[in-house]
Amino acid sequence: MSTASPSFAQSTWLVAEREIGSKLRSKSFVISFLILFLGALALVVWGGFSAGNDSGSPVAVTPDATSYVQNAAGLEVRDVADRGAAETAVRDGDVEAAIVADSTSPTGFVVIGDSSVSNTILMALAQLPKVELLDPTGDAGFLGYIVAIGFGAIFFISAQTFGATIAQSVVEEKQTRVVELLISAVPVRALLAGKVIGNTVLAMGQILILAAVAVIGLTVTDQTALLTGIGAPIAWFAVFFLFGFILLAALFAAAAAMVSRQEDIGATTTPLILLVMAPYFLVIFAWNNPLILGIMSYVPFSAPVGMPMRLFLGDAMWWEPLLSLAILLVTCVGAILVGAKIYENSLLRMGARVKLGEALKR
Amino acid sequence: MLELSGITKSYGTHRVLDDVGFRVPDGRLTGFVGGNGAGKTTTMRIMLGVLSRDRGEVTIDGTPLTAADRRRFGYMPEERGLYPKMKVLEQIVYLARLHGFSKADATTRARALLEELGLGERLNDNIETLSLGNQQRAQIAAALVHDPQVLILDEPFSGLDPLAVDVVAGVLQSRAAQGVGVLFSSHQLDVVERLCDDLVIIAGGVIRAAGTREGLRRQHQGHRFELVSTGDAGWLRSEPGVEVVEFDGGYALFDVDADETAQRVLRRAVAQGDVASFTPRHPSLAQIFTEVIQETAS
Numbered sequence: 313m314s315t316a317s318p319s320f321a322q323s324t325w326l327v328a329e330r331e332i333g334s335k336l337r338s339k340s341f342v343i344s345f346l347i348l349f350l351g352a353l354a355l356v357v358w359g360g361f362s363a364g365n366d367s368g369s370p371v372a373v374t375p376d377a378t379s380y381v382q383n384a385a386g387l388e389v390r391d392v393a394d395r396g397a398a399e400t401a402v403r404d405g406d407v408e409a410a411i412v413a414d415s416t417s418p419t420g421f422v423v424i425g426d427s428s429v430s431n432t433i434l435m436a437l438a439q440l441p442k443v444e445l446l447d448p449t450g451d452a453g454f455l456g457y458i459v460a461i462g463f464g465a466i467f468f469i470s471a472q473t474f475g476a477t478i479a480q481s482v483v484e485e486k487q488t489r490v491v492e493l494l495i496s497a498v499p500v501r502a503l504l505a506g507k508v509i510g511n512t513v514l515a516m517g518q519i520l521i522l523a524a525v526a527v528i529g530l531t532v533t534d535q536t537a538l539l540t541g542i543g544a545p546i547a548w549f550a551v552f553f554l555f556g557f558i559l560l561a562a563l564f565a566a567a568a569a570m571v572s573r574q575e576d577i578g579a580t581t582t583p584l585i586l587l588v589m590a591p592y593f594l595v596i597f598a599w600n601n602p603l604i605l606g607i608m609s610y611v612p613f614s615a616p617v618g619m620p621m622r623l624f625l626g627d628a629m630w631w632e633p634l635l636s637l638a639i640l641l642v643t644c645v646g647a648i649l650v651g652a653k654i655y656e657n658s659l660l661r662m663g664a665r666v667k668l669g670e671a672l673k674r
Numbered sequence: 675m676l677e678l679s680g681i682t683k684s685y686g687t688h689r690v691l692d693d694v695g696f697r698v699p700d701g702r703l704t705g706f707v708g709g710n711g712a713g714k715t716t717t718m719r720i721m722l723g724v725l726s727r728d729r730g731e732v733t734i735d736g737t738p739l740t741a742a743d744r745r746r747f748g749y750m751p752e753e754r755g756l757y758p759k760m761k762v763l764e765q766i767v768y769l770a771r772l773h774g775f776s777k778a779d780a781t782t783r784a785r786a787l788l789e790e791l792g793l794g795e796r797l798n799d800n801i802e803t804l805s806l807g808n809q810q811r812a813q814i815a816a817a818l819v820h821d822p823q824v825l826i827l828d829e830p831f832s833g834l835d836p837l838a839v840d841v842v843a844g845v846l847q848s849r850a851a852q853g854v855g856v857l858f859s860s861h862q863l864d865v866v867e868r869l870c871d872d873l874v875i876i877a878g879g880v881i882r883a884a885g886t887r888e889g890l891r892r893q894h895q896g897h898r899f900e901l902v903s904t905g906d907a908g909w910l911r912s913e914p915g916v917e918v919v920e921f922d923g924g925y926a927l928f929d930v931d932a933d934e935t936a937q938r939v940l941r942r943a944v945a946q947g948d949v950a951s952f953t954p955r956h957p958s959l960a961q962i963f964t965e966v967i968q969e970t971a972s
Contacts, residue, residue, distance in 0.1 A: 318774045326771055334760065489755030493816060496722045496749045497772040499741070660725060 323498040327506020328513065335477060335514055345518060348469065352522050355462075356529030369408045369433050372401040376413035380421045380437065387436050395424075402426050409433050459542060459624050460599035463549055466522060467617045468592035470553070474515040475560050475588060478507055479568035479581050482655075486572055491659055500656045508561040508648075515557050519550055545620040548633055552616035552640065559612060559644040560588065562651030569658040570666040579665060591617040602627060610636050612643040675699050676721070676739075676824050676855055681730030683716060690716050691879045694730070697872075698824065698855045703846060705870030705887075706859040707963060713879040714859040715752050718826050721857075722749050734824070745773050748822030752829050752859075754813050758802035762793060765801060766815050773820035780819070787815050791845075807838050814845060825849060827858040831865050843869055867959040875966050882966045887959075894962045897930045898955040901939070905947030913939060927955070 318326070335341050372392045373381055381389055390407055392398045398410035402424055409429050414422040423429050423437065485491040494503055523546050530539040567580040591614035598604040599621060608618030609628065615636045622628040654671040679695040691713045698704050708714050719725035721732055723744050732739045756765050763784055770780035788797060791811045801809060810833070817825065825846070831839050839862075846869070850856050860866050866873070873890055875883040883890060898919070901907060907926040910918055915935040920927040924947075930936045943949050957965070 318772070323772060326768070330768055334757075484757070487755075488758060489751050489753040490757055491755075492719070492722075492724055492751040492753075493749060493755070493769060494772065496724055496747065497745060497769065660719070 318498075320499065320502050323502040324506045324509060327494075327498070327503055328510035331481060331507055331510030332514055334481075335511075341473075341477075344473070348518070349521065349525065352525045353529065356526055357533065369430065369436075370406070371433060372398040372407040372410040374398055374410075374412045377411045377421050380413075380419075381411060387433065399424060411437070455538070456599060456625060459545075460595045460621055463545075463617050463620055464592040464595040466519065467549075467553065467556075468588060470515050470518055471557055471560055471588045472585065473518075474511045474557065475564040475581070475584060477514075478511050478561050478564045479577050480574065481507060481511075482565050482568035483571060483574050483577055486569065486659065486662070487574060495659065500659060501652055504562075504565055504652055504655050507565055508558060511561055512554070512557055516550070516554055519553050523547075523550060542624060545624040548623055549616060549620040552619055552633075552637065555637070555640050555644050556612065556616035559640070559647045560584065562644075562648045566651035566654035566658075566671075569655045570668070570671055572662045572665075576665060587613050590614065594618075595621060600625075610639060612640045615640050675735060676857075677733050677736075678717070678721065679731050679733075681717065681720060681732070682728045683720065683725070684728055689879060691720070691727075694876070694879070694881055696874045696881055696884045698857045699872065700855045701850055701853045702855065702871040703850050703869055704855070704857045704872040704874060705866035706857055706874050706876070707861075707863065707866055707959075708859075708876035709967070712876045714876060715828055717876070718749075718828050718857070718859065721826055722747060746820070746823045748817040748820065748825045748827075750813055750817040750825075750827040750830055754809065756801045756809070756812060756816060759800055761798050761800055762804070762812050763788065763797040766812070766819050769816050770819045775820060783821075784815070784819050787819055788812070791815055791841075806833065807835065810834060810838065811841075814842060818845070818849070823854060825854055825856045825858075827856070829860060830858050831860055831862055839865060863959045863963060873959070875963060877967050882969075883962075890962055891956050894957050894965055895954065896957060897932070897936065898957070899928060899930065899936055899939070900951070900953050900955050901926045901928070901943055902950040902952075903943055903947050904950070905943075907943070909942070909946070910939065913942070924950075 370388045370390060371381070373389050374392055374394055374397075378389075378391075381387055390401070392401055392410070395410075395412045398412055401407045402410050403426060405426070408425070410424040411421055412424065413420060423433065485494065491503075526546060527539065527543065530536070530542075563584055564581060567584055568577055570580045571577060591608060594604060594608055594614065595617050598608075605618055605622055605625075605627075608614040609622050609632070611618070619628065619633050619636050623633060650672070654668075657673060658666040658671045676698040677695075678697075681691055681694040682689070683691040694713070694717055696704075706714055706717075716725065720727045721739075723739070723741065734743050760768070763781075766784035766788060767777070767780045770784055771777060775783065785797065788794060788811075791814060793808060793811055793815070796804060796808060801812060804812065814830070817827065827846075830842055830846070834842060843865070846856050846858065850871075858866075858870075867887070870887055873883070873885065873887050874881060883893075885893070901910075903924045905924060907921065907924055910916055910921070910926050910928060913935075915931040916928050916939060917930075918926060918928045928939075930939065940949070940952050943952065
């Protein structure tokens with residue numbers, strides 16, 4: 313006859329291709345991706361604006377007071393002739409405040425405001441003691457928190473979205489019984505591999521697009537300092553996410569194969585969803601706790617969030633991400649083997665939920 | 675020719691198939707009948723390699739079945755199913771590609787087949803928008819699109835209106851005429867009777883009878899006769915060795931204990947008046963089925 317049997321790889325790719333195609337054509341998927349995309353874009357652009365707003369608050373300064381504002385950052389200085397002109401400018405709202413010399417003031421100058429003077433201006437003029445930090449990398453402050461939320465949320469949203477997609481697609485095939493047609497044509501493992509690969513391609517695509525938004529956005533808005541700090545962690549995040557997702561995908565497929573109806577998916581996938589949520593909450597509450605973060609960075613399910621975070625904070629040695637990745641890879645292989653077993657044993661068992669013990673038999 | 679021998683399958687301690695063996699000859703329609711839970715679907719799934727067997731062998735032309743052989747099978751599962759949100763043509767093309775056809779080949783075949791089945795105008799509609807009858811046609815297309823050597827159809831007629839039954843029957847007959855071996859299960863014994871060349875009866879996981887339709891009929895022919903005559907056939911009731919089943923004036927349906935009794939009855943009937951007909955009654959498939967099941971039960 314005219315056909316040769318397709319190879320395992322060809323069968324797998326056909327399944328993956330269908331998986332990707334049907335997802336890309338689903339409106340709900342496209343819309344939720346656009347929301348995520350716009351959110352990331354907005355975050356980067358907002359960051360750019362707030363960083364670029366350094367021109368500062370406008371203040372009127374008389375010639376005798378210029379020496380006081382010379383070292384003050386965040387002020388946009390407008391020269392005025394005298395105190396009278398300065399007061400007029402404040403009253404008209406041209407400037408937020410005026411700075412004029414006054415020998416009665418202990419600092420040698422006074423700040424004139426209309427009804428109040430903003431703290432920003434006062435802080436800019438304040439003379440603070442010099443601070444020296446003994447551990448300058450120990451605390452990345454607010455930015456660290458934002459980065460933690462970023463890694464946590466992206467991992468959570470992507471793993472959750474595509475994990476659920478795999479689960480639904482497995483149960484859809486079981487529920488509609490099309491699975492019998494499929495496995496009479498291709499090996500069960502090709503079907504599983506195709507699903508995992510298809511959804512991994514989608515999830516990675518999403519991650520890479522978001523990473524590109526972050527990198528391009530930071531470059532365009534001139535936040536190169538931040539970019540040098542976060543570029544490597546983002547790259548590591550992508551690598552860890554790839555294997556972390558394959559691990560989860562195999563488990564989601566196996567869990568879903570144990571039930572026969574969409575309504576029952578929750579029964580077997582809830583533990584996995586908790587596994588996906590845990591790193592998100594942990595990293596938000598404990599991003600500056602070295603012990604918890606250290607443990608997270610080696611546990612395969614949270615390593616995709618924990619390790620890049622530690623790299624960003626600068627407390628991971630060069631070999632640590634490699635070791636963590638190796639642990640992740642081994643777990644991943646194990647999960648695929650166990651997942652495939654459960655999947656094979658449960659796929660044709662209709663009706664009641666298959667018990668885990670039975671699904672793992674032989 | 676596809677052949678099963680010694681197939682045994684248990685779920686836990688429950689044995690669902692016990693030493694099942696029969697043949698599906700090329701170019702013939704083989705009917706596979708049995709009650710609910712008799713083991714038909716399990717047998718078919720094992721033939722397709724969808725389910726594993728504990729013991730026994732499935733061979734094609736004498737050699738054990740390989741995965742590559744199975745790809746040349748067409749299958750219609752008992753519970754119908756295609757992707758609800760996939761377009762008809764796309765779906766059939768996908769299945770053909772899984773069976774090893776190139777994209778271009780698969781598309782040409784799927785299009786032609788769907789048009790032949792009367793779905794030419796619905797190619798780009800989602801399966802879920804089709805009527806049940808049309809979904810069934812799409813299902814048939816899924817089983818046929820890769821030009822299978824062997825067709826295994828689990829209840830292909832269930833849920834079909836009489837017109838659709840004829841369409842499906844026609845498709846199966848034309849495939850058999852092309853040399854394809856067709857095995858189909860059905861609860862509708864009248865359809866099986868009309869259609870099949872060979873018959874396999876299964877009950878409780880054991881094959882109770884197998885053979886050609888005519889052979890089985892002869893085997894289970896019993897001793898039932900039908901008499902139509904001008905006279906009153908009431909005398910039959912008192913005839914030794916005769917048991918009357920139905921009686922109405924000159925018409926009688928009766929069982930005899932031996933061939934000689936039948937001959938004696940005929941002679942007496944001719945002596946009593948004009949005999950319009952005296953015929954041995956062939957048992958219907960439903961009767962054979964009941965008889966076979968009862969024989970084994972007792």
